Amino acid sequence: xxxxxxxxxxxxxxxxxxxxxxxxxxxxxxxxxxxxxxxxxxxxxxxxxxxxxxxxxxxxxxxxxxxxxxxxxxxxxxxxxxxxxxxxxxxxxxxxxxxxxxxxxxxxxxxxxxxxxxxxxxxxxxxxxxxxxxxxxxxxxxxxxxxxxxxxxxxxxxxxxxxxxxxxxxxxxxxxxxxxxxxxxxxxxxxxxxxxxxxxxxxxxxxxxxxxxxxxxxxxxxxxxxxxxxxxxxxxxxxxxxxxxxxxxxxxxxxxxxxxxxxxxxxxxxxxxxxxxxxxxxxxxxxxxxxxxxxxxxxxxxxxxxxxxxxxxxxxxxxxxxxxxxxxxxxxxxxxxxxxxxxxxxxxxxxxxxxxxxxxxxxxxxxxxxxxxxxxxx
Amino acid sequence: xxxxxxxxxxxxxxxxxxxxxxxxxxxxxxxxxxxxxxxxxxxxxxxxxxxxxxxxxxxxxxxxxxxxxxxxxxxxxxxxxxxxxxxxxxxxxxxxxxxxxxxxxxxxxxxxxxxxxxxx
Numbered sequence: 001x002x003x004x005x006x007x008x009x010x011x012x013x014x015x016x017x018x019x020x021x022x023x024x025x026x027x028x029x030x031x032x033x034x035x036x037x038x039x040x041x042x043x044x045x046x047x048x049x050x051x052x053x054x055x056x057x058x059x060x061x062x063x064x065x066x067x068x069x070x071x072x073x074x075x076x077x078x079x080x081x082x083x084x085x086x087x088x089x090x091x092x093x094x095x096x097x098x099x100x101x102x103x104x105x106x107x108x109x110x111x112x113x114x115x116x117x118x119x120x121x122x123x124x125x126x127x128x129x130x131x132x133x134x135x136x137x138x139x140x141x142x143x144x145x146x147x148x149x150x151x152x153x154x155x156x157x158x159x160x161x162x163x164x165x166x167x168x169x170x171x172x173x174x175x176x177x178x179x180x181x182x183x184x185x186x187x188x189x190x191x192x193x194x195x196x197x198x199x200x201x202x203x204x205x206x207x208x209x210x211x212x213x214x215x216x217x218x219x220x221x222x223x224x225x226x227x228x229x230x231x232x233x234x235x236x237x238x239x240x241x242x243x244x245x246x247x248x249x250x251x252x253x254x255x256x257x258x259x260x261x262x263x264x265x266x267x268x269x270x271x272x273x274x275x276x277x278x279x280x281x282x283x284x285x286x287x288x289x290x291x292x293x294x295x296x297x298x299x300x301x302x303x304x305x306x307x308x309x310x311x312x313x314x315x316x317x318x319x320x321x322x323x324x325x326x327x328x329x330x331x332x333x334x335x336x337x338x339x340x341x342x343x344x345x346x347x348x349x350x351x352x353x354x355x356x357x358x359x360x361x362x363x364x365x366x367x368x369x370x371x372x373x374x375x376x377x378x
Numbered sequence: 379x380x381x382x383x384x385x386x387x388x389x390x391x392x393x394x395x396x397x398x399x400x401x402x403x404x405x406x407x408x409x410x411x412x413x414x415x416x417x418x419x420x421x422x423x424x425x426x427x428x429x430x431x432x433x434x435x436x437x438x439x440x441x442x443x444x445x446x447x448x449x450x451x452x453x454x455x456x457x458x459x460x461x462x463x464x465x466x467x468x469x470x471x472x473x474x475x476x477x478x479x480x481x482x483x484x485x486x487x488x489x490x491x492x493x494x495x496x497x498x
Contacts, residue, residue, distance in 0.1 A: 039435040040410035229409070229436050303413050304433050329412035329435045336413075358415075358431065 010056035011150040011210035019225050027124035029057040032227040039229035043331040046196055046234055047372070050156035051226035052217055059127030060146040060204055063138060064117035073118050076138045077111070082253065082276040084263035088113040093176045093191050095261050097253060098133060103278030103285075104249035105256065106133065108241065112178045112191065119178075119189065121151070121202075123243045150210035155200030155234070157375060158222040163190075163201055165220055166213075170201075175376040183213050195231070197238025197374045236337055237330045239296060239369030245307055246294060246325040246339055252278070254285035255341065257294045257369075262286070292322060293347045296369040297338040297355075301362055304329045304336040305355040311340055312354045315361045321346055321353060330371055337371050338364065381484050382493035383444045385426070388468055389476075391484055396476045398444060400432070403497045405467035409434045411460040416452040416474055423447055423476065425483070430473055432463065445483045447476035 007030040016023065021032035032054065034042060045051055065072030074085040083096040090113050098106035107126035112119040122130040127145065134143040154163060163170045166183040170190070173179060178191040186209040194200035205213045217223055232242070241247045247256045265271045268283055276282075299305045305327045313319040327338030338355075346353060349368050354361040379391045386404035390397045405411075413433040423429050423443035430441035452474045456462050463471040478484070488496065 033436070034409060038410050040412075043435070233435050303415065304438070306438065329433070331435065 008057075010054055011207045012054045012056060012152075012214055015211050015214060016054065016225070021225070021227060024228070026228055027057055029124060031057060032225070034227040034229045035225050037224060039227070039233065040331050042224065042226040042230035043233050045224050046156045046226055046230060047198060047332050048157070049222040049224070050154060050158040050162045050200075050220070051196070051230070052214060052223055053153040053155065053226050053231055054150070054214075055153050055202070056150040056210070057124035058151055059122040059124065059130060060149055060151060061120040061122060061127075061131060061134070062117055062142070062144045062146060063120055063134060064142045064144075066140050066142065068116055070113060070116055070118075073141055074113070076141050077118060077120075077134075078266070078272060079275060080133065080137055080277065081109075081111070082262050082266050082279065082282060083111070084265040084272075085111055085113075085118070086272070087263065087265055090115050091178050093178050093193055097247070097258070097261070098130065099253065099276055099278040099282065100249055101277045102249070103252040103281030105243070105247045105251055105253060106130070106249060108243050108247060110191070110193065114178070119204075125244060148207045150205045150207055152203045152205060152210070152214055152217070153194050153196075153200065154203065154217060154223070155194045155196040155198045155226075157199060159198070159200040160377075162217055162220040162223045166216055175199075175378045184209070184216055186213060188213065192377065195238070195240055196234040197240070197370055197372050198234075199375045199377045233328050233330060236326050236328055236339065237332055237371045238374060239339070239371065241294075241339075242326055251294070251341070252282055252285055252290065254282060255290045255292055255294065259286060289344065292341045292343050294325070294339060294341055295347050296367040296371060297324065297327075297340055297353070297364045298367040298371070299327075299336040299338065299355065299362055299364045302335065303357060303362060305338050305357055305362060305364060309355045309357055311342060311364070312356065312361060313346065315354050315363070317354070317356055317361055324355060333371050339369070342366065379484065380490055381444075381487035382490065383442070383487055384496060385442045385444075387441065387444050389444045389484065389487065391478075391481070394478050394481045395450060396445065396447070396478055396484070397472045398429070398474055398476055399472040400441060400463065400467055401493070402467050405464050408432060408439060409436065411463045414456045414460045414463065414473075416457060417449045419449050419452060421449045423449060432460070441473060443476065444487065445476065446479040449474050450477050451475040
Protein backbone atom coordinates (compact mmCIF):
# COMPACT_ATOMS: atom_id res chain seq x y z
CA UNK A 1 0.00 0.00 0.00
CA UNK A 2 3.07 2.25 -0.13
CA UNK A 3 2.08 3.33 -3.63
CA UNK A 4 -1.33 4.36 -2.33
CA UNK A 5 0.19 6.38 0.48
CA UNK A 6 2.44 8.21 -1.95
CA UNK A 7 -0.45 9.24 -4.21
CA UNK A 8 -1.24 12.93 -4.37
CA UNK A 9 -4.77 14.26 -4.18
CA UNK A 10 -6.52 17.20 -5.82
CA UNK A 11 -8.57 19.81 -3.95
CA UNK A 12 -11.72 17.97 -5.11
CA UNK A 13 -10.65 14.58 -3.71
CA UNK A 14 -13.12 14.54 -0.81
CA UNK A 15 -15.92 15.63 -3.15
CA UNK A 16 -15.20 12.66 -5.46
CA UNK A 17 -15.38 10.27 -2.50
CA UNK A 18 -18.65 11.83 -1.31
CA UNK A 19 -20.09 11.39 -4.81
CA UNK A 20 -19.28 7.67 -4.69
CA UNK A 21 -16.42 7.73 -7.20
CA UNK A 22 -14.26 4.70 -7.85
CA UNK A 23 -10.73 6.04 -7.36
CA UNK A 24 -7.63 4.84 -9.22
CA UNK A 25 -4.00 5.96 -9.37
CA UNK A 26 -3.35 8.16 -12.40
CA UNK A 27 -0.13 10.11 -13.07
CA UNK A 28 0.70 9.99 -9.35
CA UNK A 29 -2.74 11.17 -8.23
CA UNK A 30 -5.68 9.36 -6.68
CA UNK A 31 -8.32 10.19 -9.31
CA UNK A 32 -11.95 9.27 -10.04
CA UNK A 33 -12.16 6.78 -12.93
CA UNK A 34 -15.95 6.66 -12.73
CA UNK A 35 -18.90 7.61 -10.55
CA UNK A 36 -21.99 5.48 -9.80
CA UNK A 37 -23.45 6.49 -13.19
CA UNK A 38 -20.77 4.37 -14.93
CA UNK A 39 -18.43 5.10 -17.86
CA UNK A 40 -21.01 4.49 -20.58
CA UNK A 41 -23.71 6.79 -19.17
CA UNK A 42 -21.13 9.41 -18.12
CA UNK A 43 -19.83 9.53 -21.68
CA UNK A 44 -23.30 9.82 -23.22
CA UNK A 45 -24.38 12.39 -20.64
CA UNK A 46 -21.42 14.61 -21.57
CA UNK A 47 -22.33 14.46 -25.27
CA UNK A 48 -26.02 15.14 -24.52
CA UNK A 49 -25.92 17.54 -21.54
CA UNK A 50 -22.88 18.59 -19.50
CA UNK A 51 -20.11 16.82 -17.61
CA UNK A 52 -17.80 18.13 -14.91
CA UNK A 53 -14.26 16.72 -14.83
CA UNK A 54 -11.55 17.26 -12.22
CA UNK A 55 -8.36 17.94 -14.19
CA UNK A 56 -6.55 19.60 -11.27
CA UNK A 57 -3.73 17.06 -11.62
CA UNK A 58 -2.62 18.89 -14.76
CA UNK A 59 0.12 21.48 -14.39
CA UNK A 60 -0.82 25.16 -14.56
CA UNK A 61 2.33 27.18 -15.14
CA UNK A 62 2.94 30.91 -15.37
CA UNK A 63 5.72 32.04 -17.72
CA UNK A 64 6.58 35.69 -17.25
CA UNK A 65 9.50 37.55 -18.80
CA UNK A 66 11.75 39.39 -16.34
CA UNK A 67 11.17 42.46 -18.54
CA UNK A 68 7.43 42.17 -17.91
CA UNK A 69 6.80 42.19 -21.67
CA UNK A 70 4.50 39.55 -23.19
CA UNK A 71 6.57 39.48 -26.39
CA UNK A 72 9.71 38.49 -24.48
CA UNK A 73 7.93 35.55 -22.82
CA UNK A 74 6.32 34.53 -26.13
CA UNK A 75 9.59 34.63 -28.08
CA UNK A 76 11.36 32.67 -25.33
CA UNK A 77 8.72 29.91 -25.34
CA UNK A 78 8.83 29.81 -29.15
CA UNK A 79 12.35 28.39 -28.74
CA UNK A 80 10.77 25.25 -27.29
CA UNK A 81 7.42 25.04 -29.12
CA UNK A 82 6.84 25.14 -32.92
CA UNK A 83 3.72 27.32 -32.74
CA UNK A 84 3.10 31.06 -33.17
CA UNK A 85 2.98 32.38 -29.60
CA UNK A 86 4.00 35.96 -30.41
CA UNK A 87 0.98 36.25 -32.71
CA UNK A 88 -1.43 34.94 -30.09
CA UNK A 89 -3.80 37.76 -29.08
CA UNK A 90 -4.45 38.66 -25.46
CA UNK A 91 -7.17 36.43 -24.00
CA UNK A 92 -6.64 33.72 -26.61
CA UNK A 93 -5.39 30.16 -26.22
CA UNK A 94 -3.60 27.81 -28.58
CA UNK A 95 -2.55 24.13 -28.63
CA UNK A 96 1.12 23.22 -28.93
CA UNK A 97 3.84 20.79 -27.92
CA UNK A 98 7.38 20.81 -26.59
CA UNK A 99 9.64 19.15 -29.14
CA UNK A 100 13.06 17.60 -28.61
CA UNK A 101 16.21 17.79 -30.71
CA UNK A 102 15.16 14.69 -32.65
CA UNK A 103 11.78 16.21 -33.53
CA UNK A 104 9.92 14.01 -31.03
CA UNK A 105 7.22 15.30 -28.69
CA UNK A 106 8.14 15.87 -25.01
CA UNK A 107 4.58 16.86 -24.02
CA UNK A 108 1.55 18.63 -25.46
CA UNK A 109 0.18 21.75 -23.85
CA UNK A 110 -2.24 24.67 -24.01
CA UNK A 111 -0.78 28.19 -24.14
CA UNK A 112 -2.70 31.37 -23.25
CA UNK A 113 -1.74 35.01 -23.74
CA UNK A 114 -2.67 36.55 -20.38
CA UNK A 115 -1.59 40.08 -21.25
CA UNK A 116 1.78 40.42 -19.57
CA UNK A 117 2.49 36.71 -19.20
CA UNK A 118 1.71 33.23 -20.52
CA UNK A 119 -0.43 30.63 -18.79
CA UNK A 120 0.61 27.16 -19.86
CA UNK A 121 -1.30 23.96 -19.02
CA UNK A 122 0.66 20.71 -19.29
CA UNK A 123 -0.01 17.03 -18.61
CA UNK A 124 0.14 15.77 -15.04
CA UNK A 125 2.66 13.03 -15.74
CA UNK A 126 5.02 15.46 -17.47
CA UNK A 127 4.63 18.59 -15.36
CA UNK A 128 7.78 18.34 -13.25
CA UNK A 129 9.86 17.60 -16.33
CA UNK A 130 8.14 20.42 -18.29
CA UNK A 131 8.75 22.97 -15.56
CA UNK A 132 12.42 21.93 -15.34
CA UNK A 133 12.67 22.13 -19.14
CA UNK A 134 11.25 25.66 -19.19
CA UNK A 135 13.33 26.82 -16.22
CA UNK A 136 16.48 25.53 -17.90
CA UNK A 137 15.74 27.05 -21.30
CA UNK A 138 13.78 30.24 -20.66
CA UNK A 139 16.66 32.20 -19.15
CA UNK A 140 15.01 35.59 -18.94
CA UNK A 141 11.66 34.33 -17.68
CA UNK A 142 10.21 33.34 -14.33
CA UNK A 143 8.55 29.94 -14.56
CA UNK A 144 6.11 29.17 -11.75
CA UNK A 145 4.08 26.01 -11.28
CA UNK A 146 0.82 27.02 -9.60
CA UNK A 147 0.37 24.56 -6.73
CA UNK A 148 -2.65 26.32 -5.26
CA UNK A 149 -5.18 26.16 -8.10
CA UNK A 150 -7.66 23.51 -9.15
CA UNK A 151 -8.72 22.97 -12.76
CA UNK A 152 -12.29 21.99 -13.55
CA UNK A 153 -13.43 21.06 -17.05
CA UNK A 154 -17.09 21.54 -17.91
CA UNK A 155 -17.93 19.89 -21.23
CA UNK A 156 -20.99 19.28 -23.36
CA UNK A 157 -23.76 21.07 -25.25
CA UNK A 158 -25.30 22.32 -21.97
CA UNK A 159 -21.96 23.55 -20.54
CA UNK A 160 -22.71 27.16 -21.44
CA UNK A 161 -26.14 27.01 -19.78
CA UNK A 162 -24.64 25.46 -16.64
CA UNK A 163 -21.88 28.05 -16.39
CA UNK A 164 -24.31 30.87 -17.19
CA UNK A 165 -25.94 30.23 -13.80
CA UNK A 166 -22.73 31.60 -12.25
CA UNK A 167 -21.75 34.11 -14.93
CA UNK A 168 -24.17 35.43 -17.53
CA UNK A 169 -21.37 36.75 -19.74
CA UNK A 170 -20.23 33.29 -20.73
CA UNK A 171 -22.20 33.35 -23.98
CA UNK A 172 -19.88 36.07 -25.30
CA UNK A 173 -16.89 33.70 -25.29
CA UNK A 174 -15.77 31.82 -28.41
CA UNK A 175 -13.72 28.63 -28.73
CA UNK A 176 -10.21 29.24 -27.30
CA UNK A 177 -11.15 32.56 -25.65
CA UNK A 178 -9.82 33.02 -22.11
CA UNK A 179 -11.32 35.41 -19.53
CA UNK A 180 -10.68 36.18 -15.87
CA UNK A 181 -14.07 36.24 -14.18
CA UNK A 182 -15.40 36.01 -10.61
CA UNK A 183 -17.63 32.96 -10.01
CA UNK A 184 -19.38 33.27 -6.61
CA UNK A 185 -16.91 36.12 -5.98
CA UNK A 186 -14.02 33.69 -6.56
CA UNK A 187 -11.52 34.94 -9.17
CA UNK A 188 -11.41 32.23 -11.87
CA UNK A 189 -9.68 31.95 -15.24
CA UNK A 190 -12.07 30.47 -17.77
CA UNK A 191 -11.13 29.18 -21.22
CA UNK A 192 -13.66 27.99 -23.76
CA UNK A 193 -11.90 24.73 -24.57
CA UNK A 194 -11.60 21.15 -23.46
CA UNK A 195 -10.71 17.68 -24.58
CA UNK A 196 -14.00 15.93 -25.28
CA UNK A 197 -14.90 17.12 -28.78
CA UNK A 198 -17.78 19.10 -27.26
CA UNK A 199 -18.20 22.77 -26.60
CA UNK A 200 -17.10 23.50 -23.06
CA UNK A 201 -14.86 25.28 -20.60
CA UNK A 202 -11.84 24.76 -18.42
CA UNK A 203 -12.00 26.74 -15.21
CA UNK A 204 -8.92 27.48 -13.11
CA UNK A 205 -10.05 28.04 -9.52
CA UNK A 206 -8.09 28.94 -6.37
CA UNK A 207 -7.70 25.72 -4.38
CA UNK A 208 -9.57 27.04 -1.33
CA UNK A 209 -12.72 27.63 -3.40
CA UNK A 210 -12.56 24.61 -5.74
CA UNK A 211 -15.19 22.54 -3.95
CA UNK A 212 -17.56 25.50 -3.71
CA UNK A 213 -17.35 26.21 -7.46
CA UNK A 214 -17.59 22.51 -8.41
CA UNK A 215 -20.65 22.05 -6.19
CA UNK A 216 -22.30 25.16 -7.62
CA UNK A 217 -21.87 23.75 -11.15
CA UNK A 218 -23.03 20.27 -10.13
CA UNK A 219 -26.19 21.79 -8.64
CA UNK A 220 -27.46 22.34 -12.17
CA UNK A 221 -29.75 19.41 -13.10
CA UNK A 222 -27.98 18.97 -16.47
CA UNK A 223 -24.50 18.62 -14.94
CA UNK A 224 -23.00 15.33 -13.75
CA UNK A 225 -19.54 14.48 -12.40
CA UNK A 226 -17.58 12.50 -15.01
CA UNK A 227 -14.53 10.30 -14.42
CA UNK A 228 -11.31 9.60 -16.29
CA UNK A 229 -12.85 6.54 -17.99
CA UNK A 230 -15.32 8.63 -19.96
CA UNK A 231 -12.74 11.38 -20.44
CA UNK A 232 -10.64 8.85 -22.36
CA UNK A 233 -13.46 7.53 -24.58
CA UNK A 234 -14.66 11.09 -25.26
CA UNK A 235 -11.23 12.33 -26.35
CA UNK A 236 -10.61 9.24 -28.46
CA UNK A 237 -13.90 9.63 -30.34
CA UNK A 238 -12.88 13.28 -30.85
CA UNK A 239 -9.58 12.11 -32.40
CA UNK A 240 -7.49 13.87 -29.75
CA UNK A 241 -4.10 12.52 -28.73
CA UNK A 242 -3.25 11.23 -25.28
CA UNK A 243 0.39 11.98 -24.43
CA UNK A 244 2.23 8.75 -23.64
CA UNK A 245 -0.15 6.72 -25.84
CA UNK A 246 -0.55 8.45 -29.19
CA UNK A 247 2.36 10.86 -29.03
CA UNK A 248 5.73 10.74 -27.26
CA UNK A 249 9.41 11.30 -27.97
CA UNK A 250 9.35 8.62 -30.69
CA UNK A 251 6.66 10.43 -32.72
CA UNK A 252 7.13 13.71 -34.57
CA UNK A 253 4.25 16.18 -34.79
CA UNK A 254 3.96 15.50 -38.53
CA UNK A 255 3.86 11.73 -38.04
CA UNK A 256 1.19 12.41 -35.40
CA UNK A 257 -0.89 14.35 -37.98
CA UNK A 258 -0.66 17.47 -35.80
CA UNK A 259 0.68 19.79 -38.52
CA UNK A 260 -2.48 21.93 -38.14
CA UNK A 261 -0.97 23.16 -34.85
CA UNK A 262 1.97 24.82 -36.65
CA UNK A 263 1.15 28.32 -37.85
CA UNK A 264 2.60 30.01 -40.92
CA UNK A 265 5.04 32.16 -38.90
CA UNK A 266 7.02 29.09 -37.77
CA UNK A 267 7.00 27.20 -41.07
CA UNK A 268 9.33 27.55 -44.06
CA UNK A 269 9.16 31.09 -45.38
CA UNK A 270 7.48 32.37 -42.19
CA UNK A 271 8.66 35.40 -40.17
CA UNK A 272 10.12 33.18 -37.47
CA UNK A 273 10.80 30.01 -39.44
CA UNK A 274 12.13 27.12 -37.36
CA UNK A 275 14.03 28.01 -34.20
CA UNK A 276 12.56 25.17 -32.12
CA UNK A 277 14.12 21.82 -31.18
CA UNK A 278 13.95 19.33 -34.03
CA UNK A 279 13.01 22.04 -36.56
CA UNK A 280 15.10 20.50 -39.31
CA UNK A 281 13.25 17.20 -39.15
CA UNK A 282 9.80 18.68 -38.54
CA UNK A 283 10.00 21.28 -41.33
CA UNK A 284 11.60 18.66 -43.56
CA UNK A 285 8.67 16.33 -42.95
CA UNK A 286 6.22 19.16 -43.65
CA UNK A 287 7.88 19.65 -47.03
CA UNK A 288 8.64 16.06 -47.98
CA UNK A 289 6.22 13.95 -45.97
CA UNK A 290 6.85 11.16 -43.46
CA UNK A 291 7.02 7.41 -43.73
CA UNK A 292 4.18 6.87 -41.27
CA UNK A 293 1.16 8.78 -39.99
CA UNK A 294 -1.33 8.64 -37.14
CA UNK A 295 -4.77 7.63 -38.44
CA UNK A 296 -8.21 6.74 -37.12
CA UNK A 297 -9.05 3.04 -37.17
CA UNK A 298 -12.52 1.57 -37.02
CA UNK A 299 -12.66 -2.11 -36.06
CA UNK A 300 -15.25 -3.87 -38.20
CA UNK A 301 -16.46 -6.22 -35.48
CA UNK A 302 -17.63 -5.48 -31.96
CA UNK A 303 -14.37 -6.25 -30.15
CA UNK A 304 -12.41 -3.23 -28.91
CA UNK A 305 -8.83 -3.19 -30.19
CA UNK A 306 -6.61 -1.75 -27.45
CA UNK A 307 -3.32 0.10 -27.44
CA UNK A 308 -0.25 -1.92 -28.51
CA UNK A 309 -2.29 -4.29 -30.69
CA UNK A 310 -0.10 -4.99 -33.73
CA UNK A 311 -1.40 -3.98 -37.16
CA UNK A 312 -0.85 -6.08 -40.27
CA UNK A 313 -1.48 -5.69 -44.00
CA UNK A 314 -2.94 -9.19 -44.23
CA UNK A 315 -5.28 -11.43 -42.22
CA UNK A 316 -2.49 -13.96 -41.57
CA UNK A 317 -0.20 -11.62 -39.64
CA UNK A 318 2.64 -11.82 -42.18
CA UNK A 319 3.36 -8.16 -42.96
CA UNK A 320 3.49 -5.99 -39.86
CA UNK A 321 2.62 -2.34 -40.44
CA UNK A 322 2.49 -0.66 -37.05
CA UNK A 323 0.45 -0.65 -33.88
CA UNK A 324 -2.65 0.75 -32.24
CA UNK A 325 -1.84 3.57 -29.80
CA UNK A 326 -5.33 4.09 -28.30
CA UNK A 327 -8.39 1.92 -28.57
CA UNK A 328 -11.63 1.52 -26.72
CA UNK A 329 -15.38 1.24 -27.16
CA UNK A 330 -16.93 4.51 -28.30
CA UNK A 331 -20.33 4.87 -26.60
CA UNK A 332 -21.48 7.61 -29.02
CA UNK A 333 -20.16 5.74 -32.07
CA UNK A 334 -21.80 2.62 -30.58
CA UNK A 335 -18.82 0.53 -31.52
CA UNK A 336 -15.09 0.19 -31.04
CA UNK A 337 -12.78 3.04 -32.12
CA UNK A 338 -8.99 3.29 -32.25
CA UNK A 339 -6.02 5.30 -33.47
CA UNK A 340 -2.61 4.10 -34.54
CA UNK A 341 0.35 4.61 -36.82
CA UNK A 342 0.55 3.17 -40.33
CA UNK A 343 2.99 3.51 -43.24
CA UNK A 344 1.77 6.23 -45.65
CA UNK A 345 1.05 3.46 -48.17
CA UNK A 346 -1.85 2.40 -45.90
CA UNK A 347 -3.26 5.70 -44.60
CA UNK A 348 -5.97 6.44 -47.19
CA UNK A 349 -9.45 6.37 -45.68
CA UNK A 350 -11.08 3.06 -46.46
CA UNK A 351 -7.86 1.04 -46.42
CA UNK A 352 -8.29 -2.25 -44.62
CA UNK A 353 -5.72 -3.51 -42.15
CA UNK A 354 -5.79 -6.29 -39.53
CA UNK A 355 -5.18 -6.05 -35.80
CA UNK A 356 -3.92 -8.97 -33.77
CA UNK A 357 -6.23 -9.52 -30.78
CA UNK A 358 -5.93 -12.68 -28.68
CA UNK A 359 -4.40 -14.62 -31.58
CA UNK A 360 -7.00 -13.51 -34.14
CA UNK A 361 -6.59 -10.97 -36.94
CA UNK A 362 -9.52 -8.56 -36.82
CA UNK A 363 -10.25 -6.31 -39.82
CA UNK A 364 -10.10 -2.55 -39.25
CA UNK A 365 -10.76 0.29 -41.67
CA UNK A 366 -8.67 3.45 -41.82
CA UNK A 367 -11.14 6.23 -40.98
CA UNK A 368 -10.97 10.02 -41.01
CA UNK A 369 -10.74 11.58 -37.54
CA UNK A 370 -12.67 12.59 -35.53
CA UNK A 371 -15.22 9.79 -35.17
CA UNK A 372 -17.84 12.30 -33.98
CA UNK A 373 -18.68 15.80 -35.18
CA UNK A 374 -17.19 18.30 -32.71
CA UNK A 375 -19.45 21.10 -31.43
CA UNK A 376 -16.77 23.70 -30.64
CA UNK A 377 -18.28 27.22 -30.64
CA UNK A 378 -16.02 28.96 -33.15
CA UNK B 379 -26.60 -26.47 -6.21
CA UNK B 380 -24.90 -23.07 -6.52
CA UNK B 381 -21.11 -22.83 -6.16
CA UNK B 382 -18.58 -20.02 -6.51
CA UNK B 383 -14.90 -19.54 -7.34
CA UNK B 384 -12.34 -17.08 -6.05
CA UNK B 385 -12.20 -15.74 -9.63
CA UNK B 386 -15.81 -14.57 -9.20
CA UNK B 387 -17.55 -17.15 -11.35
CA UNK B 388 -20.73 -18.89 -10.27
CA UNK B 389 -21.68 -22.40 -11.23
CA UNK B 390 -25.07 -24.07 -11.03
CA UNK B 391 -25.03 -27.85 -11.24
CA UNK B 392 -27.80 -29.91 -12.83
CA UNK B 393 -26.82 -33.59 -13.23
CA UNK B 394 -23.29 -33.48 -14.68
CA UNK B 395 -23.78 -30.18 -16.51
CA UNK B 396 -22.83 -26.88 -14.86
CA UNK B 397 -24.17 -23.53 -16.02
CA UNK B 398 -21.40 -20.94 -15.54
CA UNK B 399 -21.49 -17.15 -15.28
CA UNK B 400 -19.84 -14.27 -13.46
CA UNK B 401 -21.04 -12.96 -10.12
CA UNK B 402 -22.89 -9.72 -9.42
CA UNK B 403 -19.75 -8.55 -7.60
CA UNK B 404 -17.61 -9.22 -10.69
CA UNK B 405 -20.09 -7.48 -12.99
CA UNK B 406 -20.15 -4.44 -10.69
CA UNK B 407 -16.35 -4.31 -10.59
CA UNK B 408 -16.02 -4.60 -14.39
CA UNK B 409 -18.48 -1.80 -15.11
CA UNK B 410 -20.45 -1.42 -18.34
CA UNK B 411 -19.61 -4.36 -20.60
CA UNK B 412 -19.43 -3.71 -24.34
CA UNK B 413 -18.09 -7.01 -25.69
CA UNK B 414 -18.27 -10.68 -24.78
CA UNK B 415 -16.39 -13.52 -26.45
CA UNK B 416 -17.50 -17.04 -25.53
CA UNK B 417 -15.84 -20.42 -26.09
CA UNK B 418 -16.88 -22.67 -28.97
CA UNK B 419 -19.39 -25.41 -28.29
CA UNK B 420 -17.35 -28.61 -27.98
CA UNK B 421 -14.29 -26.84 -26.56
CA UNK B 422 -12.49 -28.74 -23.80
CA UNK B 423 -11.81 -26.38 -20.90
CA UNK B 424 -9.45 -26.92 -18.02
CA UNK B 425 -9.88 -25.58 -14.49
CA UNK B 426 -8.54 -21.99 -14.23
CA UNK B 427 -7.87 -21.89 -17.99
CA UNK B 428 -9.22 -19.09 -20.18
CA UNK B 429 -12.84 -19.69 -21.06
CA UNK B 430 -14.22 -16.33 -22.20
CA UNK B 431 -13.28 -12.67 -22.54
CA UNK B 432 -15.32 -9.69 -21.43
CA UNK B 433 -14.53 -6.08 -22.24
CA UNK B 434 -15.72 -2.91 -20.58
CA UNK B 435 -15.17 0.53 -22.11
CA UNK B 436 -11.89 0.59 -20.21
CA UNK B 437 -10.35 -2.87 -20.34
CA UNK B 438 -10.47 -6.52 -21.33
CA UNK B 439 -10.75 -9.22 -18.67
CA UNK B 440 -10.54 -13.00 -18.84
CA UNK B 441 -13.20 -15.34 -17.51
CA UNK B 442 -11.77 -18.64 -16.32
CA UNK B 443 -13.26 -22.10 -16.39
CA UNK B 444 -14.19 -23.12 -12.85
CA UNK B 445 -13.55 -26.82 -13.54
CA UNK B 446 -12.51 -29.28 -16.25
CA UNK B 447 -15.17 -30.08 -18.81
CA UNK B 448 -16.61 -29.74 -22.30
CA UNK B 449 -18.69 -26.76 -23.45
CA UNK B 450 -22.15 -27.98 -24.47
CA UNK B 451 -23.94 -24.66 -24.96
CA UNK B 452 -23.14 -20.93 -24.98
CA UNK B 453 -25.40 -17.94 -24.34
CA UNK B 454 -25.56 -15.95 -27.59
CA UNK B 455 -27.83 -13.38 -25.88
CA UNK B 456 -24.87 -11.84 -23.98
CA UNK B 457 -22.78 -11.67 -27.17
CA UNK B 458 -25.62 -9.77 -28.86
CA UNK B 459 -26.20 -7.55 -25.81
CA UNK B 460 -23.24 -7.48 -23.38
CA UNK B 461 -25.11 -5.07 -21.07
CA UNK B 462 -27.25 -8.05 -20.01
CA UNK B 463 -24.23 -9.19 -17.97
CA UNK B 464 -24.45 -5.97 -15.94
CA UNK B 465 -28.21 -6.14 -15.46
CA UNK B 466 -28.69 -9.85 -14.69
CA UNK B 467 -25.30 -11.57 -14.22
CA UNK B 468 -26.59 -14.42 -12.07
CA UNK B 469 -29.69 -15.08 -14.16
CA UNK B 470 -30.30 -14.46 -17.86
CA UNK B 471 -26.65 -13.56 -18.48
CA UNK B 472 -25.12 -17.01 -17.93
CA UNK B 473 -22.02 -17.59 -20.10
CA UNK B 474 -21.79 -21.27 -21.00
CA UNK B 475 -22.75 -24.80 -19.96
CA UNK B 476 -20.01 -27.22 -19.09
CA UNK B 477 -20.31 -31.02 -19.03
CA UNK B 478 -18.03 -31.73 -16.11
CA UNK B 479 -15.24 -34.29 -16.36
CA UNK B 480 -15.60 -35.13 -12.67
CA UNK B 481 -18.82 -34.00 -11.04
CA UNK B 482 -17.30 -34.49 -7.60
CA UNK B 483 -14.89 -31.61 -8.35
CA UNK B 484 -17.66 -29.16 -7.44
CA UNK B 485 -17.20 -30.16 -3.81
CA UNK B 486 -13.92 -28.22 -3.86
CA UNK B 487 -15.65 -24.94 -4.74
CA UNK B 488 -17.13 -22.36 -2.37
CA UNK B 489 -20.73 -22.22 -1.32
CA UNK B 490 -22.59 -18.91 -1.29
CA UNK B 491 -21.77 -18.14 2.34
CA UNK B 492 -18.04 -18.71 1.79
CA UNK B 493 -18.08 -16.53 -1.34
CA UNK B 494 -19.86 -13.72 0.50
CA UNK B 495 -17.15 -13.87 3.16
CA UNK B 496 -14.51 -13.64 0.43
CA UNK B 497 -15.90 -10.47 -1.14
CA UNK B 498 -16.64 -8.98 2.27
